Amino acid sequence: MKNPDRRNKYFFGLGTIGRDMFYAFEANALLYFLSNILSLPIHVFAAVSLVLSVLRIADALNDPITGLVIDNIHTKWGKFKPAILVGGVVSVIFYLILFGNVGTGTAYVIFFAAAYVLWDISYGINDIAYWTLLPALTQDQKQRENYGAFARICANIGMYIIMVGWQPITAALGNTPKAWMTVAVSVSVIYLAGLCFPLFGVKENREIKEDEEKFSIRDMWNAITKNDQLMWTTLSMALFMVGYCTTTGFATYYMQYLYGDINMYAILAAGLVILLVLLWLLMKPLNAIVTRLPLISTVNGLGGAALGLVCGGLTLFVAVWAMQRFGWLLTPELIDSTTLLKFFASHTPLGLLAAL
DSSP, X not given: OOHHHHHHHHHXXXXXXXXXXXXXXXXXXXXXXXXXXXXXXXXXXHHHHHHHHHHHHHHHHHHHHHHHHHHTOOOTTOSHHHHHHXXXXXXXXXXXXXXXXXXXXXXXXXXXXXXXXHHHHHHHHHHHXXXXXXXXXXXXXXXXXXXXXXXXXXXXXXXXXXXXHHHHHHHHTTSSHHHHHHHHHHHHHHHHXXXXXXXXXXXXXXXXXXXXXXXXXXXXXXXXXXOHHHHHHHHHHHHHHHHHHHHHHHHHHIXXXXXXXXXXXHHHHHHHHHHHHHHHHHHHHHHHHHTTSTTHHHHXXXXXXXXXXXXXXXXXXXXXXXXHHHTOSOOHHHHHHOHHHHHXXXXXXXXXXXXX
16 A cells, blocks of 8 residues: 555544544433433423434434535535534534533523534534545545545544543543533544544545536435435434434433442443444454355345334334323223234233243
8 A cells, every 4th residue: 555545544544533532422421411410400301302302313314415515515625624624613612512501491402402403513514524535535446445444443443432431531520510521622622633634634636526417405305205225224324313322322321220330331331342343353254154155135035024023013012002101092991802902012022032
């Protein structure tokens, strides 16, 4: 690998460490900060939680619009680096507002919602511009994959540092709003310092010509809604955000209130990191073995069908429980007279697993 190529690989990859530390602190710790450090009143916390839930799900729809904005940037420094710089600086400003104590009551909810939207948009601009810079570095597909693989490793390092470290670090600093602001500022400084790697160390290949065809918001909307695969991908991204934010958000509360020791959260996170690393190491040899097995397409189809049945069954369990809990439609007489409803009303998924 030539020196310029090596420089692009390492400088592009190293810049992702701070970026993922920055994002992971918000994704893993913001909800806990609002509930346990600021100790917001119940009604205010409920409103803020609703804002977080809606906006995080809507984040899947934000990326295509952000990409459209970046595609229409034209400067003598290119379209990617200005977006990386501006998105990075602006996102830090609103990030620090999220971890600040900026009022009470309805005013706080409105201020927080506005800050979160602007943070999400500005960080999205930085994120999309950063990763779309990758194809502009080289036309060689293998080289591009090499750059991307190293960048993903660096990004995971940054994410895992925060996953394991945020709770013991904030606890050691006193778990006060000031301590949390100190951590947020520190993470932001690392984030901005890391952006210097791609901004000043990465050299774009100017010989790579851009696609002259431009797209409007209407074109983008038609591309999503009229493309089944893209539509399902967008839906999958939204569902992933629901699952990711739910698991990361509730893990802390589980360790504190059910397990009874919040300090064990770091151990839980470290164990998860070890399992993910082992899975990553085993994935390539396992994939090579599995793809050589006979009837793999049939097994894959049956596995997908089985997974669909499981998901459908879990959905019915949740639906029946919710209708019973809130008194919607299902009466005791209707449940007793319907075998299928009686089954879902009198069993739980965990109970069925225990029986197996």
